[in-house]
Amino acid sequence: xxxxxxxxxxxxxxxxxxxxxxxxxxxxxxxxxxxxxxxxxxxxxxxxxxxxxxxxxxxxxxxxxxxxxxxxxxxxxxxxxxxxxxxxxxxxxxxxxxxxxxxxxxxxxxxxxxxxxxxxxxxxxxxxxxxxxxxxxxxxxxxxxxxxxxxxxxxxxxxxxxxxxxxxxxxxxxxxxxxxxxxxxxxxxxxxxxxxxxxxxxxxxxxxxxxxxxxxxxxxxxxxxxxxxxxxxxxxxxxxxxxxxxxxxxxxxxxxxxxxxxxxxxxxxxxxxxxxxxxxxxxxxxxxxxxx
Ligand SMILES: NC(=O)c1ccc[n+]([C@@H]2O[C@H](COP(=O)([O-])OP(=O)(O)OC[C@H]3O[C@@H](n4cnc5c(N)ncnc54)[C@H](O)[C@@H]3O)[C@@H](O)[C@H]2O)c1
Numbered sequence: 410x411x412x413x414x415x416x417x418x419x420x421x422x423x424x425x426x427x428x429x430x431x432x433x434x435x436x437x438x439x440x441x442x443x444x445x446x447x448x449x450x451x452x453x454x455x456x457x458x459x460x461x462x463x464x465x466x467x468x469x470x471x472x473x474x475x476x477x478x479x480x481x482x483x484x485x486x487x488x489x490x491x492x493x494x495x496x497x498x499x500x501x502x503x504x505x506x507x508x509x510x511x512x513x514x515x516x517x518x519x520x521x522x523x524x525x526x527x528x529x530x531x532x533x534x535x536x537x538x539x540x541x542x543x544x545x546x547x548x549x550x551x552x553x554x555x556x557x558x559x560x561x562x563x564x565x566x567x568x569x570x571x572x573x574x575x576x577x578x579x580x581x582x583x584x585x586x587x588x589x590x591x592x593x594x595x596x597x598x599x600x601x602x603x604x605x606x607x608x609x610x611x612x613x614x615x616x617x618x619x620x621x622x623x624x625x626x627x628x629x630x631x632x633x634x635x636x637x638x639x640x641x642x643x644x645x646x647x648x649x650x651x652x653x654x655x656x657x658x659x660x661x662x663x664x665x666x667x668x669x670x671x672x673x674x675x676x677x678x679x680x681x682x683x684x685x686x687x688x689x690x691x692x693x694x695x696x697x698x699x700x701x
Contacts, residue, residue, distance in 0.1 A: 410572055410576050410579070411494065411523060411572060411573070413437070413494045413523070413580050414494055415437065415438045415440070415492055415493050415494050415495075416432045416437045416438070416439050416495050416497065417439075417441075417490040417493035417497065418432075418439060418440070418497050419442055419443075419497070419498045419500055419510060419514070420442075420443060420498065420499040420501070421441050421442070421448050421449050421452035422448075422452075422499065422500075422501075422684070423684060424499040424555065425441060425500075426441075426452040426455050426456055426555075427459075427553065427554055427555025427556055428527065429441045430456045430459060430477070430555065431555050431556055432584055433477045433478070433480040433481045434473070434477045434584075435583055435584040435585065437480065437584075438480050438482075439480055439482070440481075440483065441482075442483065442485060442486070442490070443500075444485065446485060449483040452483075457474075459556055460474040460477060487510075487513055487514050487517045488517050490517050490518060490522075491517055491519070492519065493518065493519075494519075494523065495522065495523040495524070495525060496514065496518065496522065496524050497527060497549055498511070498514075498525070498527060498528075499526075499551075502528065502529055502530065502653065503652065504531050504536070507526065507528065507531065507536055508535075511536065511539045512539055515540050515541045521545075522545070523547075523573050523576060523577065524546045525547055525548065525549035526547075526548055527549060527551055528548060528550070529550065529596065529600050529649060529652070529653050530595055530596040530600055530652065530653040530656035530657065531656055532566075532593060532595070532660070533548040533566035533569075534566040534567045534568070537568060543566060543567075543569070544573065545570070545573045546566055547564060547565055547569045547573055547577055548563065548591075548597070549561060549564075549581070550562035550563075550564065550591075550597060550599070551586075552599070553644065553645060559586060560586065560587055561588050561589075562589050562590075562597050562598060563577060563578060563581065563588045563590050563591070564591050564597055567593070595656050595657050595659075595660030596660075600653050600657075604653045604654055605654075605665070605666060606638060607639075607642045607650055608650070608672065609638075610624055610638035610639055611642070611669040611671050611672045612671075614671060614689075615669055615670065615671040620699060620701060621689050621699035621700065621701050624639055625639050625640050639688075639689040640689070640690065642689060643682035643688035643689050643692075644682065644683055645682070646681050646682050646683075646684055647672060647675050647676050647681045647682045648682075650672060651673060654667075654668040654672070655668060675688060687700065
């Protein structure tokens with residue numbers, strides 16, 4: 410089985426930062442890349458803040474925090490992945506963008522390096538086909554926030570070999586996560602179920618069945634969900650939610666998955682949720698205020 414010691418992460422947003430955090434905390438050397446130095450610095454600051462939170466809760470010592478941070482390095486060029494044993498892609502949920510990243514990435518890799526994608530919905534088989542190593546490629550779908558959430562969905566493409574699958578399954582266990590294996594269908598298991606519920610919550614808002622607060626309160630207190638669906642949509646990122654619905658709609662060719670026009674409008678306005686300070690709630694206020 411290929412041995413994984415050094416892990417590369419492409420994309421230093423919410424997910425890439427969380428993946429780098431848990432891998433480094435579990436003792437792996439991690440190298441993270443994104444399109445700008447500014448994004449990388451913000452990511453490192455976020456990781457440090459989240460580690461501080463673990464220290465305050467007594468789950469981590471100051472020494473472990475310092476050691477975790479010392480294992481993370483960054484760079485804006487894909488050449489930094491030359492000695493990575495596994496590269497996990499966690500860039501924006503857009504198939505063309507991801508394919509382009511993989512095409513540019515593979516000439517920089519060792520021949521035996523494995524590649525995984527954290528895509529929420531896109532075909533693993535199609536993404537694998539944009540690399541020179543479909544047998545060494547698979548889906549590794551973390552949940553947000555990565556340091557807190559227990560699950561990683563593992564998805565084989567049609568060509569993924571058993572060695573690759575077992576190496577990634579072993580890594581998942583070593584970083585303290587639990588794997589659920591899904592087949593390569595649009596949005597896999599979690600988002601096949603979760604995103605249509607969120608989309609339906611946006612329809613409920615769009616049709617005036619309830620306001621933002623009523624919808625979230627209804628699901629929290631009426632269905633015992635820890636977060637309301639609109640709050641959760643803001644947390645995931647409305648751009649990601651829309652991208653997943655589009656993949657479901659096109660991939661399964663069923664009108665029941667059509668994205669709600671209000672979701673489309675929020676994304677077009679740039680109101681993509683918590684990461685930009687505005688979505689179904691306005692996060693510039695404390696506590697956040699519903700926008701409808
Ligand atoms: N947000 C969630 O709840 C969640 C959960 C599981 C999986 N995902 C998936 O994880 C991936 C990232 O989502 P996110 O929530 O972290 O989004 P995000 O918007 O927070 O981060 C995306 C990052 O990708 C970077 N990026 C864009 N183009 C790039 C390029 N060419 N090279 C390198 N970096 C590039 C952006 O600068 C940004 O920092 C998506 O595929 C998404 O579907 C998201």
